[in-house]
Amino acid sequence: MxxxxxxxxxxxxxxxxxxxxxxxxxxxxxxxxxxxxxxxxxxxxxxxxxxxLPGRLLAQGPGGVSGTLLDRRTRQPLPFANILLLRQADSTLIGNTQTAENGTFVLTNLALGRYVVRAEALGYQAVRRPTTLAAAAPVVRLGEWLVAPAAVQLGGVVVQGEKAAVVNDLGKTTLNVSKDLNSAGGTAADILQKVPSVAVDDNGQVSLRGNSSVTLYLDGKPAPPNLRLDQLPASRLETIEVITNPGAQYSAQGTGGIINLVQKKQEQPGWNGDALATAGTRDKYTAALSGNRQVGKFNFSGTVDGLSNLFHGSSALQQVATVDGRTTRTDQTGASTRRQTNHSLRLGVDYTISDEQRVSLTAQYYAEHYRTAQDFTTLLARDPTPAFLLRNQNTQADDLQGSRVSGTYRRTWAASPGRELTASASYYLDVGTVTTQQRVLDGPASYSRNARQQFLDVTIHMPSVQVDYVHPLDEKRRWEAGIKTDALLTPGTSDYAVQATPGSEFVRRDTGSYRYSYRQLIPQAYGSYRHKAGLWEYQAGLRIEFTGLSAQVLPTGTASQRILNLFPSATVARTLPHEQRLQVSYSRRVNRPNFLQVIPLPFYSDARNYVVGNVDLRPEYVHVAELGHQATWKSTTLNTTLFGRFASQSIQSLRTIDTVATRRSGQPDFITRTSYANFGHTASYGLEVSLTQTVTKWWKLTANGSYYRNQVASFTGDGTRANFTGTAYLLNQFSPTKTLAVQLSGDYRAPLVVPQGRLLAVYGVDVALRQRLFHDRAALTLRVSDLFNTRRQYAQFAADGLTSDIQTKYETRVGYLGFSWFLGSKKSGSSIEDQPRGDSGGLGG
Known part of the structure; x- marks a missing residue:
């Protein structure tokens, strides 16, 4: 033996x-x-x-050691770091633990004596601190323990400890925007294409696992309803967090999950900053300047950025419709231009009252301008009338301005590590106008030549307040609670006008003009309990939310809802041998109808199509379950997740022929109507896999994909439609020299069924490189998106008496050249630790 x-x-x-x-x-x-x-x-x-024995080996006694592990440069907490307690005389391992999410750790029941506390965190230098537990002072509080990023010697080249562009964890994916070279000159929509099971269409609408009910957050707070991901510059963002199955501490809204957009916020000591300018082919430009200055207990930060992009596109439509026994065939081709212009100013100040208290204030202003022009040539054939040709032009102009003010107070207790109180308040004010116009440029004399215009005056108020409290019962147990209230108020007008002759003024018509008001109030409260028992970890929570909304449209009608809901959630995790973890989670979530889906106000996209809400629309409820496994080897991380989504009262959009409007129009074609309705039960389930592999010293591979059964309710209400679909993404990161980084990536989204048809496959390849210059004081980035020009949208729809085939192709193959200059002590480091940290804003409550 x-x-x-x-x-x-x-x-x-x-x-x-x-x-x-x-x-x-x-x-x-x-x-x-x-x-x-x-x-x-x-x-x-x-x-x-x-x-x-599970957990730690501890010599029983009256002593204890506690502290908080922080990043030396950003002073951000380091969660899940290993804390080892060694006997000073012979380095015998006495006990170990891990830091909590806020970086705190506690070791208790220690015998008196001399020890060494060692901290190990991935990507950071290991640090040691001698500690003596004496009878006069048996408990030692180390306070804030600052650690620096690791420097690993590889063949004479020093490379800073590095985080990946995409970090996959069980139930959560984090995209480090500044690490992704393909973000240069891009938008948030471009970055999100890299997440498993995520799809973003040409209008910036995001869906997760085939579900478009995704809740957007901005710095941990609900984002304005008019936030468009395709107009949010990637240069404004630090990270994007995608949470597929949130717990009780998160809002229950969003059956697809939560996407939190975290904006840059520099907090490094001294004076730091960076400047960025990017130019793209065919009139595309972005610029950004950010920095901070830390003076004593104050940290001042600011960011200003701007974007101006011009995109060209084309489209084709083949449609057959039957109204009153007569069939109309439409064959349409079009060309379009889309100009996006926006700029933003964000200022913040943080004040450290003491080691245990901190206050943050942030103010932000932005302005967005959006212009589209579409020219169509349409061949209409209606039995038995001979075919004729039409030339149409549709334009849209959006002019929006917004401001946001938010404040946060954080309180911790050194004597009680892990105890934390957070209180915050925010207020959004968005104002602007949206103008759409439709003109007939050429056609038969019998066809109306009157230009039509819809003018929307938009105002959005969004106040929000919340309080969260975390209380540790001991080192293994804690409970958490919070309250929150979100409000949304949107008064406005919609004016319909007609231009009798080209060049004349538009004359308002009472018919088709409306005044509207929409109010929504959601008070919420939650509580959760977490317990660690050896290798097991349990968390259970309950969230209570009340929804009160009222919508009034004059002169058409009103709508109101008053609903109280309970949303339970639970997670069980098990740490396995050899760096493995198994986790199962469950939550109940809701998809509340939004303003456009409920309010009975028609919005015209062109002269033949409009969208209108349904006052009888009810919330959609969903049960989400996930089983995840994570394994880590020396240079490999593998995440595997089985998921299921079971919905009731599914909200679906439907496109049908408006036969009444078609008869009244007097035109030899037809008018379609898009609205929303609740259908029966649906179930979707599948598998997600993500892999991070260091192939060689100069090649790192990130791959993720999903394969799942997507099920939706049939638009006829007599069953369901389903198909097996999936996504795939592959990212290669190369470091051929110590100053050059190259990324080659490709993505694929398989065909997807929708209630009235299906969306065909979309795929593309991107390439980018970054060269660091002037001893890391600057960086030059070159990238080409959609290298082979393959990304385009194909859709096939069918309804009673209506079939449509739609093809759209926006300008996706674009070359970008960007230059960054780093100010102060900030440098173009290869690691995320050298980049500014964002303010998560606190998603609790």
Missing amino acids: YCKVICITYKYDNKVVMRYQVKDPATLRPRITGCLRGVGCFGWLGLVAAGL
Whole structure:
């Protein structure tokens, strides 16, 4: 037995040495093996018994050690870092634990004596601190413990400890925007294409696992309803967090999940900043300037950015409609231009009252201008009338301005690590106008030549307040609670006008003009309990939300809802041997109808199509379950997730022929109407896989994909439609030299069924490179999106008496050249630790 034990010891002592990363392993190995040889039979039994105990090996006593692990540069907490307690005399491992999400750790029940506390965090230098537990001071509080990013020597090249562009965890995916070279000159919509099961259409509408009910957050607070991902510059963002199955501490809104857009906020000591300018082919430009200045207990930060993009596009439509026994065939081709212009100014100040208290204030202003022009040539054939040709032009002009003010107060207790109080308030004010016009440029004399216009005057008020509190019962148990109230008020007008002759003024018509008001109030409260028991971790929570909304449209009618809901959630996780983790989670969520889906106000996209809400529309409820497994090896991380989504009262959009409007129009074609309705139960389920692999010192591979059964309710209400679909994304990161980085990526979205048809496959390839210059004071980035010009949208729809085939192709193959200059002590580091941190804003409550 003694010989067997010694053999096993020799087999594993190399791993021990490598784990502690000592500079001279030869001096440590004899001490380990010598110590193990001297252990008798009873000693071995004790070690075996101790190894079977969950959690830590602790010498029972009155002592204790606590502290908070922080990033030295950003002073952000480091969660899930390993804390080791070693006996100072012989470096024997006495106990270990992990830091909590806020970076805190506690070791208790320690015998008095001299120890060394060692902290190990991925991507950071390991640090040690001697500690003495004496009778006069048995409890030692280390306070804030600052650690620096690791520097690893690879063949003479020093590379800073590095996080990936895409970080996959169980139930959560984080995209580090500044690490993704393909973000240069792009938008948030471009970045989100890299997340498993995510799809973003040409209008910036995002869907997750085939579900478009995704809740957007901006810095941890609900985003304005008019936020468009395709108009939000990627340069404004630090990270994007995608949470597929949120717990009770998150809002229940969004059956598809939550996407939190975290904006840049510099908090590095001293004076720091960066400037960025990017130019793209065919009139596309972005620029950004951000920085911070830390003076004593104050940190001042600011960001200003702008974007001006011109995109060209084309479209084709083949449509057949039957009204009153007569069939109309439409064959349409079109060309379009889309100009996006926006700029933003964001200012913030943080004040550290004490080591336990901090206040943050942020103010932001932005302006967005959106112009589209579409020219169509349409061949109309209506039995038995001979075919004729039409030329139409549709234009849209959006002019929006918004402001946001928010404040946060955070309170911690050094005597009670993990205890935290957060209170915050925010207010959004968005105002603007949206003008759409439709003109007939050429056609038969019998066809109306009057130009039509819809003018929307939009105002959005969004106040929000919340309080969250976390209280640890001990080092293994804690409870958390919070309250929150969100409000939304949108008064406005919609004026319909007609231009009798080209060049004349538009004359308002009472018919088709409306005044509207929409109000929504959602008070909420939640509570959750978390318990760690050895290798197991449990969390259960309950969220209560009341929905009160009222909508009034004059002169058509009103709508109101008053609903109280309970949303339970639970998570069970198990730590497995060899760096593995297994987790199962469940939550109940809701998709509340939004303003456009409820209010009975028609919005005209062109002269033949309009969208109108349904006052009888009710919320959609969904049960979400996930089973995830994570495994980590030396250079590989593999995440696998099985998921299921079971919905009732599914909200679906429907496109039909408006036969009444078609008769009244007096034109030889037809008018379509898009609205919303609740259908029956649906169920979708599938598999997601993500892999991060370091192939060589200069090549890192990130791959993710999904394969799932997507089920939707049939538009006829007599069943469901389903297909097996999926997504795939592959990112190659190359470092051919110490200053050059290259990324090659490709994505694919398989065909997807919708209630009235299906969307065909979309795929493309992107390439980018970044060269660091002037001793890391600057960087030059070159990228080409959609290298082979393959990304385009194909859709096939069918309804009673209506079939449509639609093809759209926007300008997706674009070359971008960007230049960045880093100010102060900030440099073009290869690691995310060298980039500004964002303010998550606190998603709780």
